[in-house]
Amino acid sequence: MRWPRARHGAAWAIPAALAIDAIGTGLYLPLSMVYFLTVTDLSESGVGLLLTAATACSLLLPLLVGRLVDRIGPRPVVIAGQLLQAAGFFLYLGVAGPVSLFLAAMVEAVGLRVYWSSVFALIAEQADGEDRDQWFARAGMIRAAGTGAGTVLAGGLLALGSQHAYRGMVLADAFSFLVAAVTVALFVRGARRPAGRPDGESSDGGVRELLRNRPYLWLIGVNVLFNICTVFLAVALPVYMIRGLHVPGWAVGAFLTITTAVVATCTAEVTRRSRRRTTRGGAMAWGGRLWAAWCAAAAMAVLLPRGPLLVGYLALVMLLWATAEMLHGPASNALSAEAAPEGRRGTYLAAFQYSFATADMVTPALFGVLYGVNRVLPWVAVGCLALTASVAIRPLERRLTDDGAARGSTARTAGATPARRTSAADRN
Structure with a gap:
């Protein structure tokens, strides 16, 4: 499958990072509730409310992230989002109660919001005109395929029913986001930014x-x-x-x-x-x-x-x-x-x-x-x-x-x- 034109190494590095991110997400979603119920004494409703509250704390971020993208470009913001998600998963390994669960989930939710509020700007920066449609189409294909592959792996871990397997999943997710961040950092170059803010306006x-x-x-x-x-x-x-x-x-x-x-x-x-x-x-x-x-x-x-x-x-x-x-x-x-x-x-x-x-x-x-x-x-x-x-x-x-x-x-x-x-x- 040939990707549309892009700048420098982005033609393969962005798809690779998207695939890594999608597999990690697909691996995590079916197992998240089971994992937290295994490592804590919380009920299903307690875990659900904590995860919802953590997600709600990140809802105001997109506009702030967008302003940051306009000032410094999308590439460093995408990398930061992936690193925050990795940090959240590393914190999941230490979850033992409601406070540690909420803090870890909030870090992961912030990273997720930062990533998805900037990655489309990075994609749009790499191609113009008709190529954008193909970029977004193939990004959607990779996201669907990666999430599906992660879900299949999660099914295998659920069949094992082992806390060690669940912790292995969390650790694998953490490293997957690290690898995605390093891939973007090493092989994707941002477009040259004009000096100062556009039109001389405030931030x-x-x-x-x-x-x-x-x-x-x-x-x-x-x-x-x-x-x-x-x-x-x-x-x-x-x-x-x-x-x-x-x-x-x-x-x-x-x-x-x-x-x-x-x-x-x-x-x-x-x-x-x-x-x-x-x-x-x-x-x-x-x-x-x-x-x-x-x-x-x-x-x-x-x-x-x-x-x-x-x-x-x-x-x-x-x-x-x-x-x-x-x-x-x-x-x-x-x-x-x-x-x-x-x-x-x-x-x-x-x-x-x-x-x-x-x-x-x-x-x-x-x-x-x-x-x-x-x-x-x-x-x-x-x-x-x-x-x-x-x-x-x-x-x-x-x-x-x-x-x-x-x-x-x-x-x-x-x-x-x-x-x-x-x-x-x-x-x-």
């Missing part, structure tokens, strides 16, 4: 500019609706299929594996073909329509009898989700990078991460409340959100494109004026 000018940029804020809001569809898979699918449809547990695992494999292997090709036929906003709109179709098809599964027919039907339904994810993910990241002003891209892309964080927080409550009323109702609600987002994104994309063209025209005019003055001075 918080990017945030003020962002808050005045209504189209970009709307982009973040619309992307929350799209991302609810993404998060809804992991939140709703196991409960709905096992408790609502009485599908065997092994089938749910098989569905998730198939979906991960499709996204990990086909995203780049789907992105390449979609960019030939439509704009980034158009690809996102099609993703929303397919997510709505996925929700409708999943809701209608209650009409089918239990057995092989239902399992086969659900397997086909999952392909709708995978196709929607492949259309939406790379296009949304590329559009957010394209719409961000050049000198403020770190701040804008960090703020764009709030669309993911908001979806992570909202989706479990949305599903839990609606599922308590009726098992089909969550699918109807999320399908309506997907259609709403697909309708809103096309006119929003046009506004973002027009604003970007206006900014570029202004910048070119401003850049031409000093040149004319210099020329006149030379003639004198």
